[in-house]
Amino acid sequence: MAELKKAKKPPEAAGALPTVKKDEKIIEMVGVSKVFDDETVAVDNIDLYVRKGEFITFLGPSGCGKTTTLRMIAGFDIPTSGKILLGGRDITDLPPNKRPINTVFQRYALFPHYNIYDNIAFGLKLKKIPVTYVNDKGEQYTKMQKLTRREIDEKVKNALAVVDLEGFEKRSVSTLSGGQQQRVAIARAIVNEPEILLLDEPLGALDLKMRKEMQIELKEMHRKLGITFIYVTHDQEEALTMSDTVVVMKDGQIQQIGTPTSIYNEPANAFVADFIGDSNLFNGTMVGDRTVRFCNRNFKCLDDFEINEKVDVVVRPEDIRMKEAEDGMLKGEVVSVVFKGVHYEITVMVGKTEVVVQSTECRTVGETIGLDILPDGIHIMKKEFTVNKYDGYITKRNTAAFGDGEFACDVTQLYPGSHLDEEGYLITAEGEQIDLTDTDVTVEVGLQNIEITDNAEEGGAQGHIVSIIYKGDHYQVIVRTEENEEDFVLDTEYLWNENDYVGVKIAPEHIRLALKQETKQK
């Protein structure tokens, strides 16, 4: 199941077309990095291979390095380090015109000074193919020769037929609609019969209906042509619909490689889970053998982690069952119901946590219902735990309330260049006066910045020590508050006793505040 998959793991055996040998790699990227002149790292040491004939998609948010990866395969960008192999041959430094690879550009890049025919024939006119002749003595010899006018005509005509634009030869680029230009761009690439077709967000500029149509057509084209498609998109639905293999990227690194099904059902980490499809993401703690605690409840799960390990818990909205209020493992109040065509999207407040449920059954807002999650609907991922994160708010006294406590903090960090006036209002750099009371914030506190004290009332929050783990040169202690079971994870040199009731102290300068972002629009 979803054990931690390191970023640099090769794809799982899946998605291969039946006609293709599984291990036939057409493109291999070995330790490839790309650092631009301004020192931004676009691609960070990725290892990846592409199987011959497959439809592979690089998926990720903008700036994740997917386009740069594609450009390195095309030859427009040369890797700063690492190697790119095409069928085993090193092509890292080969210029684009020497690669048997063609690209469909994001904004098509059709030549405006040529008509459709000349655009499509551009590559053909430059191409030289070996032709075998027999001389007077009966010996055979080969000559590299350009294609004849008739051959070019034929190929252009076929390519136009593939993209459904027969008779468009004489039209000029500017008279074509976006969708038609898109088709010409595809025709211009496939007419050269490349081994690999690269597509850089080719449907991004089209409207929704057109995009859906083109998705199906592209998939169909891939089936007919039998060549390798490498596709780049930020649209997760597009990636899941079209691909044999999906490569999820973030910050220049590969997060997961797998079939659409495996990526959806077994996301490797919280990022993938959040990016692919809708999901509920909970902070959880392992409390026993295959038992995880989140939303103040213990749940049986299928993943095995160390006891007391902090984990990310992902639950797909469709994996949550609605029950009668008293029958469920969780109880909460329905706060919104949205009809989505096939199902309802129901948001339930369980304590302070928002849980999104998808169901064909309807509920009414304000109703209290029970929720059940079966073990196979719970996906547990290792948390890269480096910092304590809380949702909190600013009080009247300009302190921060979080983790069942209240702490003195520096609120001016919320607005760069601001200061506080005598009455406690915040004056921004532009001179605007802001009352911060009840402002929602996210709070981050480093593990080493939390102190605990026996004198519980001295601390901003109080709780019991629930876990002490020896980490070689220090102990990692978890203090859990009583009211909402908020955890403070801290590193300390001193040995404490489990179940001690302690106060949590954090120096104001170590409380990092950020304004809470609007919830992400999907």
Add this chain to the structure above:
Amino acid sequence: MMKFRFSRKQLCIPYALFLILFVVIPMLMILFYAFTGETADGGISFTLANFADFFTSAAKLSTLLMSFTIAIISTAICLLIAYPLAYVLARSGWKKRSVLLMIFIMPMWINFVLRITALRELLDLIGLLGTENYLNTIIGMVYDFLPFMILPLYTTLEKLDTSYLEAASDLGANKLTVFTRVTFPLSMPGVISGITMVFMPSMTNYVVSDTLSNFNITILGKLIDQYFTTYDNWHMGSMISIILLVIIFLTLLATGGFKEDKDNARGANLW
């Protein structure tokens, strides 16, 4: 009482007044002088004699030919110098390239007469003055009008979408082919704009030819000046101006300067 309503159109009134006073009326006057002549009794009458005279006078036609030749050669040299420069400037990723561009554009900010006088001294120093009149004139024209060629070329090349070049290279074109099939054709608006900016003034800028050829070369602009000031024949002067105007108009038409297309929106045409 009608209420006065301010509309955006009224912002054009100052310019319209200026246009009427200093462009339309003088143009009408030139037209009037060009097609009239003085009769024996000192009166004025309509005539086509000036027109006929221009195209039958070997001296005037040879001046026209001379102006043409000098202008064509100057323009060609400007293009040959400016294109590679603009290309390198526009396509290099160098951050300070605007500084370099400014160095080439800066001569435009120095008084034109001063520049030509300085050039004259320089040519004198190397011994060309007084011996190589044609060469000097062409050097002067190129020196003077080069920035007008560089700027439109630079703007066009700089705005050229690199994805076109990548697409060409992707489709199998080597660097030379990318240039001949894509870069150069797509930079044509800049080339045309540059040519018109250099060619037309080269036909008429007689300060350059006078100063650098010691008054040995007469170009069309000089001829017009002579008719107006030396010979006091405004009718012939006006006719030559009209003929020049028509030539310029035809050149523009031939190079597509009037074409109303999107290329102008790219900023290729500076005027």
